Amino acid sequence: MNIGVIFAGGVGTRMYSKDRPKQFLEMYNKPIIIHTLEHFEANKDIDAVVIACVEEWIPYLKELLYKFRIEKVKRIVPGGDTGQLSIYNGLKAAEEISAGEDSIVLIHDGVRPLINQELLSENIKCVKKYGSAITAGVVTETIVEINENLGVKRVPTRARSRVAKAPQSFWLKDILSVHEQALADGLENSIDSCTLMKQYGKDLHMIDGPYENIKITTPQDFYIMRAILEAKENSQIYCIDEAE
Numbered sequence: 001m002n003i004g005v006i007f008a009g010g011v012g013t014r015m016y017s018k019d020r021p022k023q024f025l026e027m028y029n030k031p032i033i034i035h036t037l038e039h040f041e042a043n044k045d046i047d048a049v050v051i052a053c054v055e056e057w058i059p060y061l062k063e064l065l066y067k068f069r070i071e072k073v074k075r076i077v078p079g080g081d082t083g084q085l086s087i088y089n090g091l092k093a094a095e096e097i098s099a100g101e102d103s104i105v106l107i108h109d110g111v112r113p114l115i116n117q118e119l120l121s122e123n124i125k126c127v128k129k130y131g132s133a134i135t136a137g138v139v140t141e142t143i144v145e146i147n148e149n150l151g152v153k154r155v156p157t158r159a160r161s162r163v164a165k166a167p168q169s170f171w172l173k174d175i176l177s178v179h180e181q182a183l184a185d186g187l188e189n190s191i192d193s194c195t196l197m198k199q200y201g202k203d204l205h206m207i208d209g210p211y212e213n214i215k216i217t218t219p220q221d222f223y224i225m226r227a228i229l230e231a232k233e234n235s236q237i238y239c240i241d242e243a244e
Helices: 032-043 053-067 083-098 117-130 172-184 193-199 219-244
Strands: 002-008 048-052 075-079 106-108 132-138 150-154 162-171 206-208
Touching: 002 032, 002 083, 002 219, 032 048, 032 053, 032 106, 048 053, 048 083, 053 075, 075 083, 083 106, 083 172, 106 117, 106 172, 117 132, 117 162, 117 206, 132 193, 162 172, 162 193, 162 206, 172 193
Parallel strands: 002 048, 002 106, 048 075, 132 206
Antiparallel strands: 106 162, 132 162
């Protein structure tokens, strides 16, 4: 099975939203998390989806799934106190759904909606070939590594530098094993799955994703998303005009 594991357990303090977590903010009359889920729903390679959600917002999420006809979601579980724990809860739900079948999980932010069908399918192909797929963003500016005093330690070559984004995809048994080892070691707040996997010595493979694959974390991200969606909508209109 190929299972999307969507974590939406945060409350979005950097978004400064007044009355709801950032994943439920609306864009074009549709919550951000629904924009995200629609990509998984439409992709023929995705068999099921699980979501780790802010617990008190689970009833509302269920209403949204019904309203927007998102049918691949098979389980909703409460998020944890950290992103790592939310993902772990989602992975355990995926384990139950897979029922012992060798499965691939695509771990993805609920607030990273600007992905596409090709990216999801490419993640799955990459896991089958290399054992992992870390979606990357091409670096367009120079990256520097600094020390604690803001001194420059190293300037990596831009051509070989990437920003780790999502989905981050693995064989379920591999990523779940690493999560359980981390918890046994008392680690509960790893920044993301590829960091955790690398920390435990796993080889990782990256694939380049679309440039606009941003995480909606701040008000500026929200406005960027709106501008990108508007540009895509206008592009469709312009293409029709040109054809005529």
